[in-house]
Amino acid sequence: MPFTQAQALEAFRRMMRIRKFEEEGMRLFIAGRIPGAYHASIGEEATIVGACMALRVDDAMTGTHRSHGHPIGKGADLKALMAELMGKRTGICKGRGGSMHLADNSVGIIGESAIVGGGIPLATGVGLSAKVRGTDQVCLCFFGDGAVNQGTFHESLNMASLWKLPVIYLCENNGYAITTSVAISHAQPEIAKRASGYGMPGVAVDGQDVRAVFEASSTAVARARRGEGPTLIECKTYRFEEHEVGLVVPGQPYRTTEEVDFQRQNRDPVVLFRAALLSEGTKAAELEAIEREVATAVADAIAFGEESALPDPETLYDYMYSRPVLYPRKAGRASAAREG
């Protein structure tokens, strides 16, 4: 299932949206206009977008602490995402999630788990729900190479395969769990091979090639919709930035400057896809128009975030419970949770 030309341009647009959103976000973070920690998706755009493009709007998704790319890849509006990073009341999570939890349910995301591996059972549960409700909805589950070593990976893949649940387990293998490489933490470094232990297909693809990711994901989605069960896809990708912006890594570097430079120069998914599109006859003007549109959308998102108000501390208890609950008793009297 190769991309149509329209899909290819949409994939390029979403990859550019992630890249520009992250470049501007990092700048704002360093300038102190975004609080907390910033985990950029730069370098992993093809993996994210290739997988998301295989989904329908009503399909579900779970993500990770590196959570900015996932909603953008699934088609989310940028304004509420940027406002959330800034901790504003107009943020997608009303200022209660932030950088590691940028979940946009309007595009099907049920959560971005900053507990490594924590989203894998949730995605499996969405698959179980689809089976019980008799829909052909699927769930795409993003996780990293580090999460593969969590018990939730083993337990969930076993259950999903046992019950033939419609889940696509997509590993963004960027080679490092913060500083711990796959080489020193995985007895079986070829992560796709782990699938055979659960009786499901395991596919390894070049995560910098958006078309390869899309085609593998489309095959997995079709299999899931037919009721034939889950697939494990390992996308070999790379994180161009540090684990989080500004992270100080003491002692010997865990990855060499040469390695990072090589990846940036030869394996940049946006550069590779742009070149491929041009060589196949897409007009440069068409791509430039998309780039201008993306730049405007990111600038609008920043302006929206900057202009938005901070949340009122009086609203702190909002979204705790479905109905007002007075707890703790005294504090609750003054600020009972409102309907969320």
Add this chain to the structure above:
Amino acid sequence: MSSAVANPSHVRMSYLDAIVQAQIEELERDERVIMMGEDIAIYGSGDLVERFGAKRIWPMPISETSFTGVGIGAAIAGLRPIIDLNIASFMYLASDQIINQAAKLRFMTGGQVRVPILFRVCMYYGTSIAAQHSDRPYPMFMNVPGLKIISPTTPADVKGLLKAAVRDDDPVMLFEDMKLWTLKDEVPTDLDFLVPIGKADIKRAGRDVTIVAISGAMRPTLEAAKALEKEGISAEVIDPRTLKPLDMDPILESVGKTGRLVIVENAHRMVSASSEIAAIVCEEAFDALRKPIIRLTAPDVHVAFSPALEQALFPSAEQIAAAVKRLL
């Protein structure tokens, strides 16, 4: 499961049968309700699989962390799962998903998702099965915002609260004390009989002393209250029923009347439910207290295997009565 019908609106049944009956009624009422847990196809009671089918009743592999998360994901995606986590000491593995996902996701997504799920946790102790099967860990979860915690003490209350929990849009934990399983009483048959979450109940009215008894501690407490009555001492016994959110008003009103408070529970002493209740009474009704509060709990020591060692751990009716007399 029920014996003779004394009143058509009620039927006499055990605490455990009331749980089973409540589950069956909710499974019948709403097809979004499913059950998940280890061995539930065999031990779930009421031929659940035959009755509701394999898409509603899910026997689980021994994967407590992940099947709890599967239930949470299914809840977010439109179902209303009842997760049977079996013996409380097994569910620490599940606690990451309960605390980090179920309790937090509504808040962390700014209300974009809801997590309508019920976790059944059995507190199984006092039968020589040693420390890794005998915990009463509800106080730990009381410290987690976003959860609701119920632990009623009568068959009618557990039926009504369990049904309310299944219909609630937030994650609820039911800590059921096996010391109550065999307790029999009248239970309403009304399919929509609900006991509201967050409402305490006065189980015995009195004027001399207030006793708050939690979960399995209710049985010896009511025994003690009866014995005290014979000696002319009138104890008011309150069951919080819901531990989070804690309904303090009836307790504060009662202490306002009696000026004396004993709190009884079988959890360990440090940062227990009784710690919280005592603290709130001190903050809000200190002037009403005529004597210091007495807490009767299990001490900070593990549950031992030998009956000779285990028996001494949990407050007895005699100890409760003696504590009351110390306050008079």
